[in-house]
Amino acid sequence: MPRAGVVPWPEEAARTYRAAGCWRGHPLGTYMWDWAERWPDRTALVDGAQRLTYAELAESADVLAEAMLGNGLVPGDATLVQLPNCAEFVVVTLACFRAGILPVMMLPPHREHELTSIGAHVRAKALVVPDSWRGYDHQDLAYRVAADLPEPAQVWVVGDDVRRESADVRRLSRRDGDAQARRRRLDERAPASSEVALFLLSGGTTSVPKVISRTHDDYEYNIRRTADVCGLGTDTVYLTVLPAGHNFPLASPGILGTLYSGGRVVMAPSPRPEGVFAAIEAEGVTDTSAVPAVALRWAEAAATTPRDVSSLRHVHVGGSMLSPEVAAGIGPALGCRLQQVYGMAEGLICYTRPDAPDAVAHGTQGRPVSPYDELLVVDPDGRPVRPGEVGEMLTRGPYTPRGYFGVPEQNRVSFTPDGWFRTGDLVRITPDGDVVVCGRVKDLINRGGEKIAAGEIETLAQEMPEVAEAAAVAVPDPVVGERVCLFVRLHPGHDLTLDGLREVLTGRGLAAFKIPERLEVVEDFPHTPVGKPDKKVLRGLLLSETPV
Ligand code: AMP
Ligand code: DBH
Numbered sequence: 241m242p243r244a245g246v247v248p249w250p251e252e253a254a255r256t257y258r259a260a261g262c263w264r265g266h267p268l269g270t271y272m273w274d275w276a277e278r279w280p281d282r283t284a285l286v287d288g289a290q291r292l293t294y295a296e297l298a299e300s301a302d303v304l305a306e307a308m309l310g311n312g313l314v315p316g317d318a319t320l321v322q323l324p325n326c327a328e329f330v331v332v333t334l335a336c337f338r339a340g341i342l343p344v345m346m347l348p349p350h351r352e353h354e355l356t357s358i359g360a361h362v363r364a365k366a367l368v369v370p371d372s373w374r375g376y377d378h379q380d381l382a383y384r385v386a387a388d389l390p391e392p393a394q395v396w397v398v399g400d401d402v403r404r405e406s407a408d409v410r411r412l413s414r415r416d417g418d419a420q421a422r423r424r425r426l427d428e429r430a431p432a433s434s435e436v437a438l439f440l441l442s443g444g445t446t447s448v449p450k451v452i453s454r455t456h457d458d459y460e461y462n463i464r465r466t467a468d469v470c471g472l473g474t475d476t477v478y479l480t481v482l483p484a485g486h487n488f489p490l491a492s493p494g495i496l497g498t499l500y501s502g503g504r505v506v507m508a509p510s511p512r513p514e515g516v517f518a519a520i521e522a523e524g525v526t527d528t529s530a531v532p533a534v535a536l537r538w539a540e541a542a543a544t545t546p547r548d549v550s551s552l553r554h555v556h557v558g559g560s561m562l563s564p565e566v567a568a569g570i571g572p573a574l575g576c577r578l579q580q581v582y583g584m585a586e587g588l589i590c591y592t593r594p595d596a597p598d599a600v601a602h603g604t605q606g607r608p609v610s611p612y613d614e615l616l617v618v619d620p621d622g623r624p625v626r627p628g629e630v631g632e633m634l635t636r637g638p639y640t641p642r643g644y645f646g647v648p649e650q651n652r653v654s655f656t657p658d659g660w661f662r663t664g665d666l667v668r669i670t671p672d673g674d675v676v677v678c679g680r681v682k683d684l685i686n687r688g689g690e691k692i693a694a695g696e697i698e699t700l701a702q703e704m705p706e707v708a709e710a711a712a713v714a715v716p717d718p719v720v721g722e723r724v725c726l727f728v729r730l731h732p733g734h735d736l737t738l739d740g741l742r743e744v745l746t747g748r749g750l751a752a753f754k755i756p757e758r759l760e761v762v763e764d765f766p767h768t769p770v771g772k773p774d775k776k777v778l779r780g781l782l783l784s785e786t787p788v
Contacts, residue, residue, distance in 0.1 A: 243316070243436055243453070245453075245646035246643075246645060247643025247655075249641075250659065253659075254434075256612075257457075257461075257612065260612060260638075262610070262639075263433070263434075263457035263460075265433050265457065266433050266460070267430045267431050267432070267433050267435075267437070267456040268337040268459060268460055269305075269337040269338035269339075269340075269426070270427070270430060271460065272297070272298045272301060272334050272337070272499075275294050275298070275500070275502065276297070276298035276299075278502060279294045279474070280293060280294055280295040282294055282502060283504050284296075284297045284504065284505065285297055285504070286327075286506045286523060287325075287327035287506075292327060294499075296415065297330070297331065297499075298334075298423075299415045300331045300335075301331050301334035301335040301337075301413070302338060302422050302423055302426055303413050303414065304409065304412055304413035305336075305338035305426055306422060306426065307407070307413070308339050308366075308396075309339050309429075311394065311407060312394070313341055315339060315429065315431055316340060316431075317341050317364075317365040318341075318362040318363060319336065319344065319364060319366035319368055320346050320355055320367045320368070320385075321345060321346060321368045322346040322348060322350060322355070322368065322369050322378065322485075323368060323369070323398060323485070324370060324373050324483075325481075326370075326509070328398040328409055328413070329507070330484075330505065331409075331413050332368050332398075332409060333490075335413070337437055339426070340429070340430070340435070341366075342362070342437065342438055342439055343368075343438050343439070344358060344359075344362055344364065344451070345438065345440050345441060345485030345487075345490065346358070346441070346485060347441075347690075347751075348374075348378075348483060349752055351381065351750065351751055352381065352385055352749030353700075353748055353750050354449065354749075354751060355381070355382075355385040356385050356388045356389065356749075357448045358449065358451060359385060360389055361448075361646060362645070362646075363390070363391055364391075364393055365394065366393055366394040366395070367382040367385060367393060367394070367395055367396065368397075368409065369381065369396070369397060369398070370397070370399050371397055371398070371400065371401040371402060372401070379397050379401070379406060382395045382397075394407060395407070396408075431456065433455070433457045433460075435455060435456060436453040437455055437456040437459050438454055438459065439454070439645060440452045440485075440487050440585040441585065442584065442585045448696060449693065450644045450645075450647065451644060451646065452585050452644060453641060453645045458638060458639040461639050462491055463491045463493060463500050464497075465589075465609040465610050465639075466491070466493035466494075466497050466589055466591065467493040467497035467500050467501050468609075470497070470556070471554075472500075472503055472527065473502065474501065474503060475503065475526065476501055476503030476526050477503060477504045477506060477523050477524050477526045477527070477551070478494065478497075478498035478503060478504070478506065478525070478526070478528065479506045479508055479520060479523070480494065480505060480507050480508060481508045481510075481511045481528055481530055482511070482529060482530065482531065482534070486585075487583065487585040488556075488558065488559060492529075492556075492581065492583050503526075511534045511537070513537055513538050513540075513541035516528075517541070517545045517547035517549055520547065520549045520552055521547040521549060521551075524551040525549075525551055526551055526553045526554070527552075527553060527554045527555070528555055529556035529557070529558075529581070530555060530557055531558070531560055531688055531689025532557055532558075532559070532561070532562040532721065533560075533689065533720050533721055534688070534689070535557045535570050538555075538573075538574060539570050539574060542574050542575075549574065549575065550575055552574055552575060552576040553577065554579050555570065555571075555574055555577075555578055555579070556579045556580075556591075557570065557578060557579070557580055558581030558583055559583075560686045560689050561686075561721070562580065564602045564603040567580065567601070567603075568598070578592075578601055578602070579591055579594060579596075579601065579606070580592045580601065582605035582606060582675055584663065586640060586641065586661055587635065587637060587639050587661065588613055588615075588635040588639075588640050588661075589639075590605055590608050590609070590675045591606040591607070591609055592604060592674070593606070600672070604675060604676050605675050605676060605677050606674060610637060610639070612637050612638045613635060613638075613640070614635060614636045614637055614660075615634070615675070616633075617631040617632065617633055617634075618632050618634055619632075622656070627669070627671070628668055628669065628670070628671065630666055630678050631666065631667070631668075632662060632663065632665065632681055633663040633665045633666075633667040634660035634661065634663065635660065641661075643655055664681050665681070666678040683775070685712065685713070685714040685722050685724050686714070686721055686722050687721065687724065687754075688720035688721060688753075689721075692753070692754045694712040696754065697726060697745070697754060698710045698712050698726075700748055701726060701728065701745070704736075704741075705731070705734070706728075706730050706734035706735070706736045707728050707731070707736070708729045708730060708765075709728065709773065710726055710728045710729075711727045711775055711778055712724055712726050713725055713727065713775050713778050713779050713782065715757075715758055723757045724754065724755070724756040724757055724758070725756060725758040725760060725782060726741065726756040726759050726760070727760045727762055727778050727781075728761055728762070729761075729763065730761060736759065738756070738757075738759040741756060741759055742755050742756070760781070762781075766778065
C-alpha cells in the first residue's frame with residue numbers, strides 16, 4: 241500500500257526503471273552495511289576531532305535505530321530533522337533509513353512557522369534538534385513546535401545540554417552490545433525499497449515550502465548516478481559546506497555519494513573561507529559543493545589564504561544562476577575544476593562532466609545524470625519549442641517523483657496529466673544536449689541559493705493590521721544574488737518601517753533569511769487585468785531607479 245499523499249510512478253514506468261537496473265530493490269539502510277563490510281576501518285566521517293570509521297558509523301546508526309524504535313516510534317513515522325552540519329546529522333539520517341523512520345530535512349534557520357506547518361503536514365511524531373545553535377535555543381523551539389502539532393511528538397536532542405524529558409541522541413547512539421545480532425534484528429524489519437525513505441523540502445510559490453517524498457529506490461539511484469558522474473571513489477574527501485539536509489550536499493552526490501564510494505566525508509560548520517580552507521588543508525579535501533555566492537567568496541579569498549588548498553580537484557557549483565564569465569574564474573582561483581550542476585529536490589540533476597571542455601563547463605549547467613531522464617522544453621502553451629529555443633523545462637525520470645506530498649490541487653498545476661514535472665525554470669538546450677538555465681517562471685526569490693517563496697512572506701505581511709496589500713520581489717544583489725524587497729500598500733492613517741516589519745515577521749517565527757531587507761511603501765499598487773499584484777511592474781520600479 242503506498243503511503244497516503246504519495247503519488248506513485250505508474251506501474252509501467254516502475255517496471256522499466258526496475259528492469260533497467262535503476263531501482264535495485266534494497267532499502268537505503270542496507271547499503272550502509274555493504275560499505276562497512278568493504279571498508280570497515282576506513283574513515284567515513286570527520287567532524288572536528290570526532291572521527292568515525294565505516295564500521296563505527298554503521299554500528300552507531302543501528303544503535304540509534306533500535307533506540308528510536310524502542311522509544312515508541314514505528315516504521316513509517318516522520319521526524320523533523322533540524323541539525324547543523326555535524327557527525328550526528330549523518331548518524332541520525334542513516335538510523336532513520338535503517339528503522340524505516342522518515343526524516344524530514346529541515347534547515348537550521350527554520351523556526352515555528354516552517355516547523356509547525358510542515359510537521360503538521362507530514363504528521364511528524366518526533367523532532368531532532370541541537371540543544372542550541374548559533375546562540376538560538378533549538379530545544380526550546382522543538383518543545384514549542386511539539387505543543388502545536390496535532391499529534392504528540394518526541395524531542396530528540398544533540399548536544400551537552402539535553403533536558404531530562406528529551407531523548408539524548410549522543411547517549412542513545414553510543415556503540416555497545418552485539419552489533420551482528422542487532423544488525424540481523426534490523427534487517428528483519430527493514431522497510432520495502434519502494435517505500436518513502438525521506439522527505440525533502442523545496443522552495444516553491446505556495447505559502448510554505450513544498451514537501452517531496454523520495455523512495456529508497458529512487459534516492460539510491462540519485463546517489464549512485466551522481467557519484468558515478470562526478471567520478472567519486474575511495475580517494476574522495478568531500479567537504480560538506482552547504483546545510484547537510486539540502487538535496488545538493490546530501491545526495492548529489494555530496495555526503496551519501498561519498499559514503500557510497502568509500503570516500504571520507506568532512507563536516508564544515510560554516511561556509512566562511514577561513515574555516516573551509518583550514519579544513520581543506522587539514523583533511524586533504526578533494527571535492528566540495530557550493531552555491532555560486534559561496535563559491536565566489538572562496539574564489540576571492542583564495543588569493544590571499546596562507547592555507548594549502550592544492551588537494552582540491554572539483555568544486556560543484558549550482559542552485560542559482562551563474563554567468564559564464566564568473567564561472568570561468570572559479571576553477572583557476574581555487575586551483576581545481578568547476579563542475580556546474582542544475583538540480584532540484586524534485587529530482588532531475590544535470591552536471592557538467594569532470595572532463596567537459598571549458599566552453600561547456602563555464603557556459604552550461606550540464607546534462608542529465610541518467611539516460612532515463614526525459615527533458616521537454618515547452619512554450620507557455622505547453623507546446624515543445626524548436627531545438628535551441630528558450631522555454632520551460634519539463635522533466636520525468638526514475639528519480640523525479642510524480643507529485644508533491646499531500647497536495648493534489650498543487651500537483652494538478654505542477655505536473656502535467658502525463659506525469660511531467662513543470663520545473664518553472666526557463667532553459668535552452670545546446671546542440672550537444674547541455675542545459676543552459678535562463679531564468680524562471682516560478683515566483684521565487686533566490687537568496688544565495690536559499691529559495692524564498694514570495695507568497696509565504698506576502699501571506700504573513702498581509703495579516704498585519706497596517707497592510708492592505710503586499711508583494712515580495714527580488715532585488716538583484718551582487719553578493720547573494722537576490723534579496724527580498726517587500727512592496728506594500730498601507731491602510732489609510734497607518735505607517736510601517738522596515739524595522740517594524742522585520743520585528744513582526746521575526747515574532748511570527750519566520751526564518752531570518754526570508755525576512756525582507758527592503759521595504760517600499762507605494763500608494764498606487766499595480767495590478768494585472770485579473771487583479772493580481774503585477775510583479776513585473778514592481779520589479780520594473782526597482783530596476784528603473786537611479787543607482788545610489
Ligand atoms: P528546489 O526546488 O528548492 O530544490 O530548487 C531547485 C531550483 O533551483 C531549480 O528549479 C532552479 O530554479 C534552481 N537552480 C538549481 N540549480 C541551478 C543552476 N545551476 N542555475 C540556475 N538555477 C538553478
Ligand atoms: O538548488 C537545488 O535544489 C539543487 C542544486 C544542485 C539541488 O537540489 C541539487 C543540485 O541536487
